Amino acid sequence: MLREEKPLSGHDSLLIIQQMIDTAKQEQKGDGMGWILWGWLLLAASIGTILNLQYQWLSTFFFWNAFGLAAVFLGIFAAGKVIFFKKTDGVKTYTSEIFKKLNVGFFISLLFIIVATNVGVSPLRGFPLMMSLYGFWSLIHGALLNFKPSIIGAYIMWVLAFVALFIPRIIEAPVNDQSYLFTWVMVLHALGVICCYLIPGHLANNEFRKSSTGRLVNERTRV
Amino acid sequence: MSAPVFNELDPILHSQLRLAVMSLVISVKEAEFTFLKEKTNSTAGNLSVQVQKLKDAGYIDVTKQFKDNYPLTTCKITPKGVSAFEAYVKALQSYLNMGK
Numbered sequence: 001m002l003r004e005e006k007p008l009s010g011h012d013s014l015l016i017i018q019q020m021i022d023t024a025k026q027e028q029k030g031d032g033m034g035w036i037l038w039g040w041l042l043l044a045a046s047i048g049t050i051l052n053l054q055y056q057w058l059s060t061f062f063f064w065n066a067f068g069l070a071a072v073f074l075g076i077f078a079a080g081k082v083i084f085f086k087k088t089d090g091v092k093t094y095t096s097e098i099f100k101k102l103n104v105g106f107f108i109s110l111l112f113i114i115v116a117t118n119v120g121v122s123p124l125r126g127f128p129l130m131m132s133l134y135g136f137w138s139l140i141h142g143a144l145l146n147f148k149p150s151i152i153g154a155y156i157m158w159v160l161a162f163v164a165l166f167i168p169r170i171i172e173a174p175v176n177d178q179s180y181l182f183t184w185v186m187v188l189h190a191l192g193v194i195c196c197y198l199i200p201g202h203l204a205n206n207e208f209r210k211s212s213t214g215r216l217v218n219e220r221t222r223v
Numbered sequence: 224m225s226a227p228v229f230n231e232l233d234p235i236l237h238s239q240l241r242l243a244v245m246s247l248v249i250s251v252k253e254a255e256f257t258f259l260k261e262k263t264n265s266t267a268g269n270l271s272v273q274v275q276k277l278k279d280a281g282y283i284d285v286t287k288q289f290k291d292n293y294p295l296t297t298c299k300i301t302p303k304g305v306s307a308f309e310a311y312v313k314a315l316q317s318y319l320n321m322g323k
Contacts, residue, residue, distance in 0.1 A: 008237055010319045016239060017246045017312065023262050024250030090258030093251045 026211050028095045029145050032204030037074070039197030041067055046190035053183045060179065061123075068114075095144050106137045124168060124178065127185050131161035131192050138196045149203045153196035160192040232318075235280045236311045240265055240273045245308050248283055248300040256296035274298060282307055 008016075048063030110133060117126035135157035142150025163170065164185045173180045236242050243263045248254055260270050274296075277283045282304030286297045300308075 008239060008242070010315055012239070013232075013237070013242060013315055014319070016242050020243050020246030020262070021250050024247055027251075027262075090255040090261070091251050092253045097252065 022211070024091075024093070026208060027091060028093050029147065029204060029208065031208040032201040035197045035201030036205060039193050039201055041070055042193045043190055043198065046186045046193060050183055050186045050190070053179045053186070060182075098144060099141070102137065102140055106133065109133055122178075124181055124185055125165070127189055128161045128165040131157055131164060131189060134192065134196050135161060138200070142200070147200065147204065149200035150196075153200050157192040157196040160188045160195075164188040232314050233307055233311050235276065235282065236307060238273070240269060241277055242311075244270070244273060244277060244298070245282065245300070245304065248298050249305065249308050253297050253299040256298065259298065277304070280307075 045063045045067035048066075049060070052058055052063060053060065110130060113121075113126055113129050113133065116129075117123050135154040137154075138150045138157060139154035142148065142152075142154060167181050167184050167188070171181060171184055236245060240263060243265075244259055247259060247262055256267075256270070256274070259265075259274070260267055263270065265273075274283070274285060277298075278285045281301060284299045284301055286299070288295050288297075
């Protein structure tokens with residue numbers, strides 16, 4: 001516990017400054033649970049769709065519709081937590097303010113692409129567009145937090161998005177078999193999600209847990 | 224060997240809890256009292272006194288309001304506080320360099 005009585009040495013002062021700034025930085029980075037949840041939902045929808053295309057259990061977009069419902073439900077749950085239970089982070093950072101706007105822009109653009117795929121744009125084009133949007137979000141996120149895994153994930157996502165965009169030219173599909181090409185797009189989408197959301201998310205979560213443990217140790221050893 | 228005493232350093236900042244609070248509020252846009260209490264692992268009474276001292280020195284702005292019948296205190300660093308913190312870090316660096 002921090003007390004007032006002990007005289008501070010120069011090193012003590014620097015240690016306090018460093019610890020507190022690290023704490024604030026970690027607060028901005030968060031525990032990565034948002035990326036992990038979003039990533040696993042996207043991955044489940046991609047793999048579900050791949051299997052569904054293979055075995056023809058349900059309609060082609062069943063898993064994506066289920067994903068949409070889950071996303072809406074989670075969105076309502078998150079909003080409810082803030083509105084009804086007044087759960088706030090207790091701190092406003094300049095980065096968190098930018099993230100809020102970035103997330104609004106991301107979800108509006110995502111919605112735009114989803115609507116576009118429902119009014120005529122082929123899913124073979126729509127999903128690569130979504131992948132490029134994921135890459136954009138991840139790059140900005142990584143750059144603002146100086147978190148390299150997100151930046152690397154963004155570039156991998158863009159490479160995969162480009163490959164997915166040209167899948168109809170790269171892969172020779174049986175005549176009129178769009179589902180064969182769509183399966184490949186889903187495979188690339190799943191790979192992109194792993195690199196862009198899941199790996200950075202789990203790394204951020206590990207870092208967060210390590211730093212939390214470190215903080216506890218520091219607090220115990222503090223005078 | 225006892226720790227060296229730096230009389231020339233800003234006495235308002237040269238205290239564990241006040242320095243911790245300043246280091247936190249300089250890193251964020253604004254912070255609630257509960258956040259500062261949690262991150263500095265201090266007691267509400269002690270933190271309240273130190274926050275008041277920083278406020279009196281003009282280093283932070285303290286806003287007290289009510290949110291759903293609960294008091295909500297938020298702290299924000301002032302330009303004077305930023306300058307003082309920068310000067311403190313600079314002075315600290317020069318002392319540490321002198322010791323090398």
